[in-house]
Amino acid sequence: MAATLRDVADHAQVSMRTVSNVVSGYTHVSEKMRAHVLRSIEELDYRPNPVARTLRTGRTGVVALIVPEIDVPYFSALARDMINAAATFGYRVMIDQTGHDHERERDLLTGNDRTMLFDGILFSPLVTKLELLEMNSPTKMPLVLLGEHDFDGRYDHVAIDNVRAAQDAVQHLLDRGRTRIAAIGAQPLEQYATPQQRSAGYETALTEAGIAIEPELVREAEHYSRADGYDAATALMALPERPDAIFCFSDLLAMGAMRAVFDAGFSVPEDVAIVGIDDIEEGRFSRPSLSSVSLDTAFIAERSMERLAARIDDPDRAPEQIIAPHALRARESTAIAQSP
Template identity: 40%
Template sequence: MRVSLKDVAERAGVSIKTVSNVVNNYQHITPAMRARVQHAIDELGYRPNLTARHLRKGRTGIIALALPELANPYYAELAGAVIDVAAEHDYTVLIDVTGGRRRQEAQVGQGFRARVTDGIILSPLELRPEDLRNRDDDAPLVLLGERGDGVPYDAVAIDNVAAARTAVRHLTGLGRRRVAFLGGRTDDTAHPAHLRLRGWREVLATQGVEAPDHLIAPTNGWDRADGAEAMTRLLDTDEPPDAVFAYNDLLAIGALRVLSQRGVRVPEDMAVMGFDDIAESRFGAITLTTIAPDKRAIARLAIESILTRLQDPDRGPDSLRRGELRPEYRLMERESTLGRG
């Protein structure tokens, strides 16, 4: 039989209200009383009925997380962080995959009309501001990534331009003069690749380093094979680069494979920099220097934004400045730029 609050109260010799206060982490409980109730909870194996708790508040206890894909380790690691943070607030995460397609992203952004979720976290690639106009779902929406102006919803994103500048300054600081950008975009859709390319251009311009177009290698996708194909093209130019800054770690890992096959020494002949700090970047034959976004902070800020909206439904969508939703990032220096030491 399911253990109830009454069972715990009887075992601890306290009131049901006291047990409820402990379960809900009410602050004004003495340590001795908290320990006494917790001992009874552990003995009986009591588990709170989270469904009933959420229903009493008129909520479902579910937050939707929509990502472009899960095969990309960055998104998988981010999903894990969101699930962990949501669990701290007694929420379950429902994961949806959009494939990075505009139509699917717009459908998620418009909301789940059956109201199965209390909030939506959406990481879009192709979404445009007009796709969220006339949104009739009142569930809080949080976007992951820089979306530009005209989107009146909280957005959680590292400063991609600043992070790219950090990456390229690291490469030029090592004496690299022909720094290529791997993973450029040719369309005008708002995308982090454009912002990272901008940071690349800004650093090279301020340091008097040439940034010719032939050092920009567009890719059709963001996986290892795309990085390998683009790196092959760069090596086959008349003046190959001596360093590569890749849009993400997967592209960089694909580039490392081609460099190994072609006998190009890393980092002696070619320094390689990634972005995302996925687990694979730390365990390759050559560990990858990369920009590490704080995935835990991204998850925390997104969940906190939703919970804030739920607690104060009348709060306007612009009441949180985007500058307050900026997680940190770090430059992780490894063998692909520094060597084995």
Template identity: 45%
Template sequence: MVGTRLKDVAERAGVSIKTASNVVRGQGRVGDHTRERVLRAVAELGYQPNTSARHLRTGRSGIIAFAVPDLTAPYFAELAAQVITAAKKRGRTVLIEDTRGDPAEELRIACGLSDPLIDGVLLSPLGLDQAALAARERHIPLVLLGEQSYELPVDHVLIDNAAAARRATEHLLSLGRRRIAAVGRPAGPVYATTDQRMYGYLTALHDAGVPHDPRLVPDTPAFSRPAGAAAVRTLLALDAPPDALFCFNDQLAAGALRAAHEHGLKIPDDLAVVGFDDVEEARFSVPSLTTIAPDKKGIAELALDALLRGIDADGQGPSPVLHFADFELMVRESTRPASAATSGRTGA
């Protein structure tokens, strides 16, 4: 509706103008039911805040940046959707950035240089240089996501990757599998995510008294379907091939399932497979994929709340916090027949 005012939104929702303003701006304490009424009124009336006026009045635009290393990766695409949803609930607009893992691009975005109007940045870094970030001249509110470890005075949202990997491996061990391969470790430099998932895998084997066979950890150059398929072909050529796979993401697992099919293996009878990320593909693959499901909605909510606190405090808030989101092991057909599938929840 042309010319819709905030007053019109407030009247439609049956709330005060201040309450409507708080919802639209993502500020103040507003109950979920009231927030939903206001947002419904915003949608019905087509109300659009004047971000230019807001910026002049408050110095804030209501725009935040969310930067990921690869937006084509299903996990990051699904997480971005959750961030957008969480931001809308708080009256914020999200600018999505794809860094391709380029340290220079990650630093540029972390410094708020991608857009002069953004109020803060959510960043999932891959190659970001800690020293360069610590020395940055412009300190825009920043929250980090993911498992890369940085000694920086910013909030950080993640899941316990080691615990999740241990849970996945323990599930395979509970099925009586002992030749469990880990698919996802590269031959070159290892990122924190890979390192932590490898640690959880090895810990589960050690605790179960199962010797680790290095041949069951093939070089895997990328978290991709072709890399997963290539790794499984290498594993199946061994004199004693694996009876189970723990793949470090669902794309690797998808490639693994394809390679297993090409070799005439039955899943899970001949080879049980567990992935990581619980992307939509995992639920619709044949067989459906057992996988670790990070709480993407929880990650987005934690990250948005932490960032908005930083924005409201103008960078003078309390000490930075590590925020741990939950995860679940979703048990599906790739480790158990569909009729017996269940899901087990564990805390991070």
């Protein structure tokens, strides 16, 4: 007959609660006790019924990671790091992608999602600040926000200094002697936080350098995809006065933009220097390799998972705002300085 939780407790001469805590992976069990109980679990070949355990503990051992698109390299790298970070806290990760579905995001944030079977949410949302402030019943589910929304400090929040990251990217182009610097990735005002903040960094860098913002050099992109970058750069290279540099709000936009510059008959970095944000591996092997602002996805994953695990254990703790480091990686796509 299959061994029960009670059998394990009897065998290990501990309480059923202790066995349950070990099985649930709770961190407050001492390493020595854990090893002791695990020996009994092994010897009796005890297989906990996960559903019964869930009902008993009220916990699933699963956290949800919500991203707009899992096949965007930045998010798949984040997911990789998040799965690893979650494992160190004894959690598994369920990944959901919202696409560009605001309703789905709102359902998750308001707890209207009726199938939630996880203990907490790591959420990289697209929804606008305005929409979130209007939500009358935010979720009771432990929640850590990733990315640029701060939601008035109501939630734990891990993000980079997005304005500064954009400013650093544009300053790098200025340092290379570029003066006619375009931007790809802007979006209509008041919609999403990321493009707003990156636009602000772009404008600050140019303004501090005494360069006027030229609206024709600022291009919108809907999905931050290679195709969006390609289309926007194609339009830029067709201008009577072409840019001598392009700051792309993501590396995927930059990969598309580089290809467009070549297809228009120009060279990177000789004619047009290009810099992105994300530092995805693709950009280290592309020709030319892509200069980019590196975001520390491992740091973001570890700190946000640590925050979420703490909040699951203590829902009433005060929210924290954590800024992840970023760093410019100069590569071939900005290698050549132009003389003034």
